Amino acid sequence: MTTALEDLNARIDAAQAAFEKGRAADPHTRASWLEAAAAGLETDADSLVEIAHEETHLGDARLRGELKRTVFQLRLFAAEIRQGEHLDATIDHADPDWGMGPRPDLRRLNVPIGVVGVFGASNFPFAFSVMGGDSASALAAGCAVVHKAHDGHLNLAVRTAETVIAALDAAGAPSGLFSLVTGRPAAEALVDHPAVKAIGFTGSTAGGRALFDRAAARPEPIPFFGELGGINAVFVTEGAWAARREEILCGYASSFTMGMGQFCTKPGLLFVPRGQTDLVRRVLSGALADFAATQLLSSRLHDGYRQSVARLQSNAGVEVLVEGDFAETPAPTVLHTTAAAVRSDPSILRQEMFGPASLVVEYGDESELPALAELLEGQLTTTVQAEPGDDVSDLAARLTDISGRVLWNGWPTGVTVSYAQHHGGPYPATTSATTSVGTAAIRRFLRPVAYQSFPEARLPEPLQDANGWNVPQRVDGVWRRPVIAEGLPGSEAQR
Amino acid sequence: MTTALEDLNARIDAAQAAFEKGRAADPHTRASWLEAAAAGLETDADSLVEIAHEETHLGDARLRGELKRTVFQLRLFAAEIRQGEHLDATIDHADPDWGMGPRPDLRRLNVPIGVVGVFGASNFPFAFSVMGGDSASALAAGCAVVHKAHDGHLNLAVRTAETVIAALDAAGAPSGLFSLVTGRPAAEALVDHPAVKAIGFTGSTAGGRALFDRAAARPEPIPFFGELGGINAVFVTEGAWAARREEILCGYASSFTMGMGQFCTKPGLLFVPRGQTDLVRRVLSGALADFAATQLLSSRLHDGYRQSVARLQSNAGVEVLVEGDFAETPAPTVLHTTAAAVRSDPSILRQEMFGPASLVVEYGDESELPALAELLEGQLTTTVQAEPGDDVSDLAARLTDISGRVLWNGWPTGVTVSYAQHHGGPYPATTSATTSVGTAAIRRFLRPVAYQSFPEARLPEPLQDANGWNVPQRVDGVWRRPVIAEGLPGSEAQR
Numbered sequence: 001m002t003t004a005l006e007d008l009n010a011r012i013d014a015a016q017a018a019f020e021k022g023r024a025a026d027p028h029t030r031a032s033w034l035e036a037a038a039a040g041l042e043t044d045a046d047s048l049v050e051i052a053h054e055e056t057h058l059g060d061a062r063l064r065g066e067l068k069r070t071v072f073q074l075r076l077f078a079a080e081i082r083q084g085e086h087l088d089a090t091i092d093h094a095d096p097d098w099g100m101g102p103r104p105d106l107r108r109l110n111v112p113i114g115v116v117g118v119f120g121a122s123n124f125p126f127a128f129s130v131m132g133g134d135s136a137s138a139l140a141a142g143c144a145v146v147h148k149a150h151d152g153h154l155n156l157a158v159r160t161a162e163t164v165i166a167a168l169d170a171a172g173a174p175s176g177l178f179s180l181v182t183g184r185p186a187a188e189a190l191v192d193h194p195a196v197k198a199i200g201f202t203g204s205t206a207g208g209r210a211l212f213d214r215a216a217a218r219p220e221p222i223p224f225f226g227e228l229g230g231i232n233a234v235f236v237t238e239g240a241w242a243a244r245r246e247e248i249l250c251g252y253a254s255s256f257t258m259g260m261g262q263f264c265t266k267p268g269l270l271f272v273p274r275g276q277t278d279l280v281r282r283v284l285s286g287a288l289a290d291f292a293a294t295q296l297l298s299s300r301l302h303d304g305y306r307q308s309v310a311r312l313q314s315n316a317g318v319e320v321l322v323e324g325d326f327a328e329t330p331a332p333t334v335l336h337t338t339a340a341a342v343r344s345d346p347s348i349l350r351q352e353m354f355g356p357a358s359l360v361v362e363y364g365d366e367s368e369l370p371a372l373a374e375l376l377e378g379q380l381t382t383t384v385q386a387e388p389g390d391d392v393s394d395l396a397a398r399l400t401d402i403s404g405r406v407l408w409n410g411w412p413t414g415v416t417v418s419y420a421q422h423h424g425g426p427y428p429a430t431t432s433a434t435t436s437v438g439t440a441a442i443r444r445f446l447r448p449v450a451y452q453s454f455p456e457a458r459l460p461e462p463l464q465d466a467n468g469w470n471v472p473q474r475v476d477g478v479w480r481r482p483v484i485a486e487g488l489p490g491s492e493a494q495r
Numbered sequence: 496m497t498t499a500l501e502d503l504n505a506r507i508d509a510a511q512a513a514f515e516k517g518r519a520a521d522p523h524t525r526a527s528w529l530e531a532a533a534a535g536l537e538t539d540a541d542s543l544v545e546i547a548h549e550e551t552h553l554g555d556a557r558l559r560g561e562l563k564r565t566v567f568q569l570r571l572f573a574a575e576i577r578q579g580e581h582l583d584a585t586i587d588h589a590d591p592d593w594g595m596g597p598r599p600d601l602r603r604l605n606v607p608i609g610v611v612g613v614f615g616a617s618n619f620p621f622a623f624s625v626m627g628g629d630s631a632s633a634l635a636a637g638c639a640v641v642h643k644a645h646d647g648h649l650n651l652a653v654r655t656a657e658t659v660i661a662a663l664d665a666a667g668a669p670s671g672l673f674s675l676v677t678g679r680p681a682a683e684a685l686v687d688h689p690a691v692k693a694i695g696f697t698g699s700t701a702g703g704r705a706l707f708d709r710a711a712a713r714p715e716p717i718p719f720f721g722e723l724g725g726i727n728a729v730f731v732t733e734g735a736w737a738a739r740r741e742e743i744l745c746g747y748a749s750s751f752t753m754g755m756g757q758f759c760t761k762p763g764l765l766f767v768p769r770g771q772t773d774l775v776r777r778v779l780s781g782a783l784a785d786f787a788a789t790q791l792l793s794s795r796l797h798d799g800y801r802q803s804v805a806r807l808q809s810n811a812g813v814e815v816l817v818e819g820d821f822a823e824t825p826a827p828t829v830l831h832t833t834a835a836a837v838r839s840d841p842s843i844l845r846q847e848m849f850g851p852a853s854l855v856v857e858y859g860d861e862s863e864l865p866a867l868a869e870l871l872e873g874q875l876t877t878t879v880q881a882e883p884g885d886d887v888s889d890l891a892a893r894l895t896d897i898s899g900r901v902l903w904n905g906w907p908t909g910v911t912v913s914y915a916q917h918h919g920g921p922y923p924a925t926t927s928a929t930t931s932v933g934t935a936a937i938r939r940f941l942r943p944v945a946y947q948s949f950p951e952a953r954l955p956e957p958l959q960d961a962n963g964w965n966v967p968q969r970v971d972g973v974w975r976r977p978v979i980a981e982g983l984p985g986s987e988a989q990r
Contacts, residue, residue, distance in 0.1 A: 020892075065596070068595060068596075069595045069596075072594045072595035073595070075594070076594070090914050090915040090935075091915060092911075092913045092914055092915040092916075098911065098913070099567045099570070099571070100563060100564045100567040100568070100911065100912055101560070101563075101564070101911075103911045103913055104905065104911065106911060106913060106915045106916060107915050108914075108915040108916070108917050108935075111895060113928070114896075212711075212716065213711070213712075216707075216708070216711035216712075216716070217708075217711075220873075220921070220922045220923075221707065221711070221922060221926065223927070223928070378715075388950070396953070397515075400606060400944050401609075403944070404942075404943070404944060404945065405944070405945040405946075405947060406944065406945070406946050406947070406949075407946075407947040407948060408946070408947065408948045408949040408950065408953065409948060410599065410947055410948045416587075416593065416595065416596075416598045416599065416601060417595055418587045418593070418598055418601060419585050419587055419603075419969060419971075419972050420585040420586060420587040420601045420602050420603040420945060420969075421587075421601060421603070421945060422603050422943045422944060422945035424943075426715070426942075427715045427716060428715075431716065432718075433608070433718070433941075433942035433943070435943065440585075440603075440943070446928075447899075447921075447928035448899070448917045448919075448928070448930065448935065449895050449898070449899060449900070449901065449917060450899065450900040450901070450915055450916060450917035451900075451901050451902075451903070452900060452901070452902040452903065452905055453902060453903045453904060453905045454901075454903040455883070455903065458891070458903065472974070474914060474915075476914075477914050479967070479974065479976055481974055
């Protein structure tokens with residue numbers, strides 16, 4: 001099932017028309033479209049989860065949790081655009097005494113960029129796929145979306161798109177605001193099409209970079225918001241190791257095998273003090289002994305997983321610590337190496353294994369950690385396991401340099417959707433400094449436009465002094481925010 | 496005078512060291528560095544303006560005005576970072592009842608990206624050059640800057656850099672925070688260097704695109720914030736034409752010749768109703784009769800100007816309306832064509848003439864204007880000249896699509912530095928959706944980092960509940976802003 005190029009072009013044309021028709025919608029109307037999509041997904045949850053399970057081998061609880069997250073995300077984004085936070089409405093009144101010379105009346109607003117192409121990920125069939133974070137944030141921004149389905153869950157993608165399109169239509173959204181295409185030719189043509197103004201992507205570094213290059217090489221280059229994964233290194237201080245090594249190892253085992261290790265936030269590296277290799281092996285073996293393995297997402301990913309473990313294992317100084325297997329439902333593998341080995345070949349630290357495997361690195365002295373961190377490429381997350389008295393300021397500074405989220409005594413798997421979330425990091429974690437998770441993701445699909453000396457009635461509502469939409473406005477440098485009603489959406493609890 | 500590659504590398508290394516040393520500085524300390532640079536430029540104004548005049552042929556009043564703007568900009572940015580607006584500090588407290596499942600404590604902050612390469616522009620030797628908007632915003636963000644001097648005003652660039660470096664040193668900024676390099680090999684190596692994390696550029700479309708491609712092709716691609724110029728079309732409605740055609744033509748003549756037409760915001764296209772060609776010629780000829788031409792910025796630009804006018808003139812349907820010349824101090828040229836001609840060859844609308852020339856396009860009916868606007872490429876600005884009763888909503892929507900600033904009954908030359916300014920536009924106006932003018936320019940050189948479950952004392956100050964820096968914080972979705980003292984900086988008047 002591959003979308004013909006003429007069908008792709010027709011969908012992009014329809015998306016452009018829907019974008020133009022819908023972009024003047026007020027925030028409440030637009031929010032109602034997101035909420036309709038959310039309600040549609042909830043209504044069809046049973047059948048969607050069943051198809052998802054068949055195609056991805058992910059369990060019922062995981063899939064229902066992921067769908068819940070996807071629905072929540074749509075509602076949180078709806079609430080965010082109702083507040084008008086994303087508009088960044090800024091008003092500078094004319095000022096004859098402005099320090100550099102008289103200032104005209106100047107007002108700036110974020111407007112949606114147009115049609116967005118969104119590529120679904122294999123590993124989150126709901127949350128990073130058809131109506132996942134990229135699509136939700138693009139629609140929240142006021143854009144139209146053409147979604148490229150991931151081959152790994154094609155039936156689910158088609159079925160989810162039907163649900164979403166029916167819900168959007170019933171809610172009165174312009175026809176064509178969201179559509180789905182399949183197959184590689186359509187994918188490439190989507191990136192090339194002049195009406196497409198940005199791409200959202202979650203996937204492999206190789207595939208993402210190829211599409212990034214394609215987007216940058218267009219006559220009119222467009223932003224490519226790619227989330228290409230990462231290694232997610234965890235650093236255990238000597239103090240933390242002494243105080244709670246078994247707890248840390250159990251947490252690690254649980255985190256790197258979660259979802260069969262098929263998370264972009266899987267901890268792929270654990271730095272621990274040297275000298276207790278046997279203990280590490282024993283504790284990890286115990287923690288993994290009862291692990292209930294399931295199939296990986298696809299046989300292609302299974303092959304890639306086996307090859308990546310074999311490749312890392314072939315490096316000098318890398319050994320097997322806990323022996324897993326590569327059966328249809330693979331038992332987890334833990335590899336082991338030393339700081340000396342990675343210093344002589346830092347590429348050891350840069351090899352992602354997409355599946356239930358991870359690498360333990362023994363260091364000699366805690367003071368080595370900042371320099372070891374500098375050997376890493378850009379990361380989605382890094383983690384410090386430390387005790388209250390530990391001085392890890394140098395290490396924390398290095399981790400801020402190389403990652404988008406730094407955790408303290410936690411585990412990187414599990415990415416909450418909230419206002420402060422940042423899911424991104426220096427290349428190759430992502431191809432931009434933006435986030436693909438959380439309300440800040442909406443900003444990716446907006447661009448600012450300034451209006452100079454416009455009469456009040458000609459200005460977009462959010463820029464009028466009358467502020468009919470009741471949005472936050474920065475007026476002559478000072479923010480004025482409307483009072484928000486009790487009980488912000490997003491939390492089930494009464495605030 | 497060309498910087499050797501080893502010297503370039505040394506300056507980048509010093510910049511990286513200065514960045515690391517300086518990035519923890521509190522906003523007041525960093526603001527004092529910007530203010531020291533501003534004061535240094537003011538102190539050296541007489542000698543700097545003299546050198547600038549020799550190298551650029553721009554007049555004393557213009558250069559002093561530009562220097563005033565440059566100094567103002569540094570102080571406005573200092574005030575902006577004192578407020579902490581740019582940090583976007585966002586705090587989500589742990590919430591066991593968060594709608595998608597328990598939320599950990601998560602806090603996000605914008606941090607500086609590192610060393611920034613800034614390319615100076617030929618046409619603004621102060622405001623878009625050594626310590627112009629790109630450098631000021633990068634330093635305000637907390638980055639270090641390596642500036643590539645423009646060959647057109649090399650002595651001025653070197654002298655300005657000396658002033659700035661002396662001022663920064665005296666103010667206690669880390670040594671190496673700002674430096675200057677010259678020559679094309681250093682320019683290319685600057686874009687390639689792994690420690691350089693972004694480029695700010697103002698210049699030609701061809702030169703900018705080549706460097707954009709270079710930045711995108713790096714092993715680690717970096718953002719290229721390029722301002723490549725534009726045509727800045729002006730649309731006159733039939734009503735405005737009937738009411739005040741002479742005033743409009745005089746304003747146009749004044750705007751397109753300002754600074755010898757060497758502004759990226761020069762109005763290069765004027766759409767007017769057809770049928771009064773003789774009147775247009777007569778009024779423009781009169782308005783331009785007393786024009787006091789001066790030399791262009793350089794002989795290379797002079798050659799390019801002459802060629803671009805000749806090229807546009809060679810198009811079918813394009814004629815000379817007001818004959819200028821290409822003397823050392825060239826008299827302005829106005830070309831003329833029709834809507835029919837540009838519809839049959841839209842490339843006529845896409846040829847920038849960098850100098851005192853512009854193109855008048857006669858249309859048949861006002862209803863043609865939105866479709867004519869769609870023939871344009873991305874613009875920094877577009878302008879509507881209209882009367883209160885005119886229905887220009889379709890046109891205004893198209894202009895929002897294609898430009899970064901839309902003006903009402905004004906002229907695009909003159910770009911104020913303020914909170915609401917947006918100086919940028921769809922490609923080829925700029926290579927990103929950001930602005931190179933105004934306080935929003937600071938955001939280009941920041942990236943977000945989230946901290947999960949960090950103990951209060953380990954968090955950066957702006958993310959602590961105690962809020963020692965007294966910056967705006969979005970807490971659990973609601974912004975809390977410190978009260979700002981009376982008299983915001985930026986305006987000389989008491990508010």
